[in-house]
Amino acid sequence: MRIAVAATPNVAIPTLEWLLASEHQLDLIITQPDRPSGRGQKSSESPVSMWARAKNVELFKPKSPLELSPIVPNFDLVITIGYGVILPENLLRLPSHGFLNLHFSLLPAYRGAAPVQRAIENGELESGVTVFKLDKGLDTGPIYSQAKLAVEPTWRSFELLQELAKLGVVAIADAIEKIDLNFEPLAQMGSPSYAPKISKIEAKIDFDLPATTVLHRIKAFTYEPGAWTMFNKDPFKISDAREVDYVQGNPGEVSVVGQKVIVACGNSTCLEILKVTPSGKREMDAIDWSRGARLDQGASFG
Numbered sequence: 001m002r003i004a005v006a007a008t009p010n011v012a013i014p015t016l017e018w019l020l021a022s023e024h025q026l027d028l029i030i031t032q033p034d035r036p037s038g039r040g041q042k043s044s045e046s047p048v049s050m051w052a053r054a055k056n057v058e059l060f061k062p063k064s065p066l067e068l069s070p071i072v073p074n075f076d077l078v079i080t081i082g083y084g085v086i087l088p089e090n091l092l093r094l095p096s097h098g099f100l101n102l103h104f105s106l107l108p109a110y111r112g113a114a115p116v117q118r119a120i121e122n123g124e125l126e127s128g129v130t131v132f133k134l135d136k137g138l139d140t141g142p143i144y145s146q147a148k149l150a151v152e153p154t155w156r157s158f159e160l161l162q163e164l165a166k167l168g169v170v171a172i173a174d175a176i177e178k179i180d181l182n183f184e185p186l187a188q189m190g191s192p193s194y195a196p197k198i199s200k201i202e203a204k205i206d207f208d209l210p211a212t213t214v215l216h217r218i219k220a221f222t223y224e225p226g227a228w229t230m231f232n233k234d235p236f237k238i239s240d241a242r243e244v245d246y247v248q249g250n251p252g253e254v255s256v257v258g259q260k261v262i263v264a265c266g267n268s269t270c271l272e273i274l275k276v277t278p279s280g281k282r283e284m285d286a287i288d289w290s291r292g293a294r295l296d297q298g299a300s301f302g
Helices: 010-021 047-055 115-121 157-180 211-221 286-293
Strands: 002-007 025-030 035-037 042-044 077-081 099-103 126-133 143-150 228-231 234-244 254-257 260-265 269-278
Touching: 002 010, 010 025, 010 047, 010 077, 010 157, 025 047, 077 157, 099 157, 115 157, 115 211, 126 157, 143 157, 157 211, 211 234, 211 269, 234 260, 260 286, 269 286
Parallel strands: 002 025, 002 077, 077 099
Antiparallel strands: 035 042, 099 126, 126 143, 228 234, 234 269, 254 260, 260 269
16 A cells, blocks of 8 residues: 655654555655744754654655645555644545544544643543544544553653554554455544643643642643743743642642652642753752752742
């Protein structure tokens, strides 16, 4: 089968590696144009772009989906993985087997831009991937394959996403085999839920909430966009934590107990802060930060 892949982020790479080694023809990588990034706003290519160049796979960076119209009819199948561009409905019918999407949830749960982050935020114990045929709706197309996994309690969103990217290879392989066997995809069943993109404002930590809720949000929003608060009037990110027994304090109050940095949360609950990124600095262990910060009694986040 002659295949093109439209993708942008790192999570596409396990599937790309599998396709390159498979009996199928991975003949084209479609990715977003290089964009300015970082403090110097230097032009930066996507992880998928760098992978394609390293593997000598033909690469195309259209500025508009309209540029794909004369190209995609040459392929049996186009697979999208985090491409980040809305494709017009007429384009989806041009390859002989249409477009497939690898989505990082068990659809119809968590349709939308941030399925992994929202699953972690909600404390889900199970997650998975879905390969479905793209249609004009938001992640509404019929399903070829799904694969599940248990969510480890310590995983943050990027760690769950890494595992789902590996699992996606299994689901993509299953979907392609079903297409080869003329299997018809099945309509989605069940009540849908939605996973809108996380804004920076939403990622601000509210320590009035119970520790379990705060912890879920820290894990969900690390590292994108980053769970943050304020300390001494400067932005301050918290990237890892765990629940501990209650240490008395007002919500947001931070103290050192033994070798642990403790922050009080709502409902008489607490977190131990493990990893932090103070303003202008790199991520570090919270206990190392506390030594330099010389926390006064009553010091507080927020």
